[in-house]
Amino acid sequence: MAFTRATGKHRAPSRLTRRSARAAGVAALATTGVIGSLASPAAAADSGSPKATETGLTRTIALNATLAEQIEAQARAQEQRAEAVAKAEAEAAAAAKAKAEKAKAKARAKAEAERKAEARAKEIREEKARAARAAERTRLNAFHLPVAGSYVTTGYKSGGALWSSGSHSGVDFRAASGSSVVAVGAGTVVEAGWGGAYGNNIVLRMADGTYTQYGHLSSIGVSVGQSVTSGQQIGLSGSTGNSTGPHLHFEARTTPEYGSDMDPVGYLRSHGVNV
Template sequence: MASNPPAPEAPSVPNRRSSETEDGKIPTFGFGSYRTDEGPWEEWNPSADSTRPVRGRHRVGKQRGGGLARSSTVLGVGVIAAVGGAGMATAQSGKPPVSISIPDLPSVGSPFTHDSDDEPKGSATALSSVGVTPEETEQGTSDAGEALRSRIILQAEQQKDQAEAKVQQAAQDAAARKAAAEAAKVKREAAAKVAAEKKKIAEAAAAKVEAARLATLAKQYTLPTSSYTITGTFGQAGSLWSSGYHTGLDFAAPTGTPIKAIHSGTVTEAGWSGSYGYRTILTLDDGTELWFAHQSSINVSVGQKVATGDVIGRVGATGNVTGAHLHLEVHTSSSDSAGIDPMAWLRSMGLNP
């Protein structure tokens, strides 16, 4: 740091007491009495090469491009740097700003104007760290690092909270979807149960109606004979039949057992028919033909109208047979020459052979 050269020691001049001054005025300088440790006094005239160091509060003379301007520039930059550093430390650490005190500098330039290049220069020391101890600088750095660590931890915690919130929301959505699916399943099961109940009720009602219809038909239809045994059913295969299978329903009964009209109709055939033996054909009002074969005798004639239960013939063993029985066939307008199953047709009419 530049400083002014030391001034030569001032000459010792005896001082006068206030009683010796003119008009009793206060002495211009000195202690008011002679000092044994001072003197001899000589007149001192400051010059460019001998100037006392300026100490404490003082006024600085205006310089032309001298050291004071440069020193002021350095001082301003230092203050700005110090304030900036303090502000940065405050922003980082969150503590109140560090107070900066500017001490009296030993020299900021000459108080006099000099055109010489040898004039004293101001201090070039930066003031960014003025008033800040190394411990405070280290503490500020530590506080800044702690603040950065806190921010990182806070950000990590926020990200963790967001991830946990997403997971929780996903779990809630999954639970809601599961609950909705279960509710839909329960609703479907309830609807299916209701539909099944309705179907069951409808089926029961239909069965009741069918039973009533069959009961009514049963009064109009009857089985062709009694005291019988079913010995052959429709569709049985075997060499006993010329077609290779059985085309009717056999009621085995003793010879002479009465054969009754199953339903009211008109006799369209009555007589011998080859392998069928004596056969009677009863045609119903809807065109259905009932064939009664292997009779021992015939009690009706062609064109005769009969009612349900009228005796039309007797069980026998005529034609291609192995024993006495009634061979019954059912032929409808839509069936082929083989006819349909007599067992199913009888049941459809409310009869149970």
């Protein structure tokens, strides 16, 4: 029985058709980045292979070169962008560092100014304290009249029958009975009580080693051993003892005993008192 085959059906592809299909596949691979030279060596050696112009390889190579240039351009652009970003970040970091340094410098300057201000304030406080201490020393060491605002009514060494020695061993200050009598300077009480002709009297040992006496007092306000400051009230004036009327008898001595007297006016003046 004879078989017949329809024309054009079930026919195996010719060699030329197969080669054309393979070339088209290579071209397609080349357009996606696959190099056309990856074709099989056996295929390349086939003397019956079609020419490049027939397979489209020239077009593939050109497309591949263009793609490489695009990739290179894209890489350069990315590199430039990375450099720009790095530069911007470096500039921002430098600016931040400069700002931080400026803030630190400002803080240091402020701290230094505060330190200097505090040091100056401390100096001022110390100066005021020194001045206050000096003023207090001056006050304590300053001498005063034994009766404020008074004056001498009977001078030193005045003669007359009123004094057993024949002369006045001190000076008399005018003072109404009950007037405040103060220590002429800082000292210590070495006698406080009845003194015979002196009546109620007080004797002070002064800070400079001399002695002062206050006589004819109506009352005594201190006791032996007590320390007194300059200008401190120690008693009240009167007319006790050998006296013809209220006044204050004042003496300056080199010892606490009678007979060691010195000029009371000169003594007070030597200590800055206006008598």
